[in-house]
Amino acid sequence: MKIRVIRGEKVHTGQRNDANMSQVFFEELELPRPDVNLEAGSGSHAQQTALIMQRFEPVVLEYKPDWVIVPGDANSTLACALVASKLGVNEKTAGGGGVRCRG
DSSP, X not given: OOOOOOOOOOEEOOOOOSGGGTHHHXXXXXXXXXXXXXOOOOOOHHHHHXXXXXXXXXXXXXXXXXXXXXESSSHHHXXXXXXXXXXXXXXXXXXXXXXXXXX
């Protein structure tokens, strides 16, 4: 039997300025704090997507992951999946409709 250790860093886009739409989930679901917070805030779809891409790319370059797993169906999902794809990193997107895989 082959055993693999899976290690992962958690990146939070910080796209919600309202604590009821962000921090509350970490607290009530007792989720571990993210290793990186991109602090993207709010803005138009284009502004938010562009800012998340600009802030996520250096994170991917620094951590050099084998895979990027992106939950959700939002601007952050598109931004992070696109960065991973353009950098040649395997990416899995898990949305409300199930798991969609590319790679």
